[in-house]
Amino acid sequence: MRAKDFFEAAQGLPIAPLDHIVGPGGVIVVAPHPDDESLGCGGLIALAQAQGRAVVVIIVSDGCGSHPNSRSHPPERLRALRQEETREAATALGLESSSVLFLGLPDRSVPQDGAAAEEAADAIADVARNIDASAILATWAHDPHCDHQAAWRIAAMAHRRLQTDRALLAYPIWGWSLPPDAEVGAAPEGWRLAIDDVLALKQRAIAAHRSQVTDIVENDPPVLILPESALEPFKRTYEIFLRGSP
Template identity: 40%
Template sequence: MSSAVSFFTDLPLRPAKAALVFGPTLVVAPHPDDETLGCGGLIALLRQAAVPVWVVLVSDGTMSHPGSQRFPAAARQALREAELRTALARLGVADTALTCLRLPDGRVSSQDTAAIAQLNQLLLATRPVTVLTPWRRDPHPDHRATTALVQHALAQLPTTPRVLEYVVWAWERAAPADLPQPDEMQGWRLDIHSVLDQKQHALAAHASQLPNGPIDDDPTGFYLTPSMLAHFAQPFETYLEPLSPAEA
């Protein structure tokens, strides 16, 4: 067992009802499928309780199969956004609650001033109690850039919502330095066993990212491996929350 898996699976487990204290929640996802992988269970629990959830898709998602001829970039973007809308519907999130920034997949910039302004305006319009963003050192440059964009946007608000960071690639790719350091974060797991089937149903909507998906003419194209998917078939999700100076 890797050090990352040991770290995440050893975190304390909180009951599903703990999700309700998060209140209206904004989820920021670097790519279509990150929202379901990282926090699909939490989204489902919130929506079951009629708590508002908004989702921001940061990138255009086009680099998963860059060699496809049948699905050129515009078609890949359209397909992946359609998959995302289906996944969100299965989690109970309205289509009108999705915002797509469409930054270049693989080249999301943490200094994109237009994206920061869009995020800031959305935060002001929705006024979420909680914001969910990727783990700040998740081992993918778009994930790290996404969290930096969110941090820039939050810094411009008069009051800051609660921020939780969810884990995607750190399960398999994290080096020791990528993991939370002592006195940096409070980590815990959320029990999602009651909505695990719903999460898996939502994940199945992202068919282009799964083995034997519809984009079959790019032999170097990306898909989520069985070992990766296994992390997100567990009856819990992992969250990291920054410690305040007083707590550290």
């Protein structure tokens, strides 16, 4: 199916309650970079937390690739800033900062296989067991960023390790920007989650990622921050979750 047709169909997926989408247990959100968790799953995280579910956000990369030539924020300082922003975003969604785990793999070079990817999958599977997770969510396999694709593969590895009926779900971030004629496989299967009641919390979480939505970090040449036009899809009153296959 072409990307244009895929996303037109995805926007017509049925609205379903949280329990139907993620099952009865805990929820793990696997995000390739700090901010993807808020963009793609901010509403789901807030709703799950309000229900008293165990929710763990796992950030796969160190986030240092967003400003590779910054003099004001060399890698160590940028890493610390992006972790601080992610914890602030988690707090906005109702999570304790201890519910965010950073795996620290290299931004822009998250491995799709090999020892480091296997270790990351082991870590995700361990957390899933510890919180009795009924669902693992990760970025869509066709998202046009290598780290997003790697995060999906790592999450699928973790899912296979668990050997249970836990749900494996994908959330698209930048798939909207694919060329309209790009082939993305079969028609979408999944659901939309209504997030009207927590949309303000999601927007607060996105705004907490200041290094991505403002120019507080100097870089040479300047790095394009996320403009309002890029953030429009994340102002919808629903989030899309696609049924995945490991």
